Amino acid sequence: MNETFHGVFPALLTPFDKAGTVNYDALRALIRFNLDKGVNGFYVCGSTSEAFLLTNEERKKILETVCDEVAGSAAVIAHVGCIGQDMAVDLARHAKAVGADAVSSVPPFYYGFSFAEIRDYYFALAGVGLPVFIYNFTAAGGAKLTTDHFTEFLADPRFIGVKHTSSDFFMLERLKAFRPDAVIFNGYDEMFLSGLAAGADGGIGSTYNFMAEKYLAIERAFRAGDIEAARAEQNRANNIIAALLKCGVIPGCKVLCRHIGQDLGECRRPFRRLTEEQERALIETYEENV
Numbered sequence: 001m002n003e004t005f006h007g008v009f010p011a012l013l014t015p016f017d018k019a020g021t022v023n024y025d026a027l028r029a030l031i032r033f034n035l036d037k038g039v040n041g042f043y044v045c046g047s048t049s050e051a052f053l054l055t056n057e058e059r060k061k062i063l064e065t066v067c068d069e070v071a072g073s074a075a076v077i078a079h080v081g082c083i084g085q086d087m088a089v090d091l092a093r094h095a096k097a098v099g100a101d102a103v104s105s106v107p108p109f110y111y112g113f114s115f116a117e118i119r120d121y122y123f124a125l126a127g128v129g130l131p132v133f134i135y136n137f138t139a140a141g142g143a144k145l146t147t148d149h150f151t152e153f154l155a156d157p158r159f160i161g162v163k164h165t166s167s168d169f170f171m172l173e174r175l176k177a178f179r180p181d182a183v184i185f186n187g188y189d190e191m192f193l194s195g196l197a198a199g200a201d202g203g204i205g206s207t208y209n210f211m212a213e214k215y216l217a218i219e220r221a222f223r224a225g226d227i228e229a230a231r232a233e234q235n236r237a238n239n240i241i242a243a244l245l246k247c248g249v250i251p252g253c254k255v256l257c258r259h260i261g262q263d264l265g266e267c268r269r270p271f272r273r274l275t276e277e278q279e280r281a282l283i284e285t286y287e288e289n290v
C-alpha cells in the first residue's frame with residue numbers, strides 16, 4: 001500500500017456565500033470536520049467542487065486554502081483538468097508551488113481529441129514534477145480510454161495511478177495486475193466496497209464530505225475480513241446515494257452538509273437548488289441511514 005495515497009479522500013465541495021463568492025472560512029471548517037474524522041486526504045477542485053464553474057484564479061486560491069489548512073496532516077491531490085493543455089500545466093505548476101502532493105486530471109474534453117493529443121496533454125502534466133493521477137470518468141462525456149491506453153501511461157512511473165470513476169472493475173483489476181504499485185482510487189461511492197474487492201487502494205468521493213465515517217468503516221471492515229459488516233454499511237450509504245441521485249448529487253450533498261452543521265451555501269448556476277419537498281425527503285432518508 002502506498003504510504004501517502006490510500007484510504008478515504010473526500011472530493012471537496014466548494015462553499016459559496018450568499019453573493020456567490022467562494023467562502024474560504026466554510027471550506028476550512030469542512031476540512032477540519034473531515035480531518036477530525038480521520039480521513040486520509042482530500043481531492044481538490046474535482047467534479048464535486050464544481051470545478052468547471054470556477055475560474056482558474058478561484059481554483060488556485062481554493063488549493064492554497066486546502067494546503068494551508070491541511071498543513072501536511074493528510075494528502076492533497078489537486079485536480080488541474082482543463083480543456084486546454086497550457087491552462088492545466090499552469091494549474092499543475094501552481095499546485096507544485098503551493099505544496100500539493102499530486103495532480104490529477106480528466107482527459108481534455110469537448111473537442112473529441114485524439115489519443116495522441118490526450119497523451120501529449122498528460123505527458124506535459126507529468127513534466128511538471130508532481131505524481132499524476134489520471135481521472136477515468138467517461139460517464140461525463142469524456143474520452144473513452146481503454147486498458148491499453150492506461151497501461152501506456154502506467155508504464156511511466158511519473159503516473160502514480162488512476163481515479164477510477166467507472167463500474168469496470170475488470171479494468172481496475174487489470175491495471176493493478178499490470179502495475180501492482182499503481183494507486184487506484186475507486187470513484188463511485190456507491191461501489192466503494194466493489195472497488196476494494198477488485199484491488200482499489202481507497203476511494204475519492206462527493207458523499208464523503210458529510211459521511212466519511214461510513215467509508216472509513218467499510219474499509220476497516222473489508223480489511224478485517226468482515227464482509228457482512230462492510231456490505232451493511234455500504235447498503236446504508238447507498239440508500240442515501242440513491243436519494244441523492246434522484247435530486248442531483250452536488251446540490252443534494254450541500255443540503256446534507258448544511259443539515260449536519262456545515263453550511264456551504266448553494267451551487268453555482270445553472271445548478272438548481274432543491275425544492276423544500278426534495279430537501280425534506282433527502283434529509284429523511286439520511287436520518288434513516290446514519
Ligand code: MN9
Nearest residue numbers: 047048165187188189190205206
Ligand atoms: O468521483 C464522484 N463523481 C463525481 C467521485 O463527482 C462525478 C462520486 O462521488 C459520485 O458523485 C457519487 C455519486 O454517483 O458516487
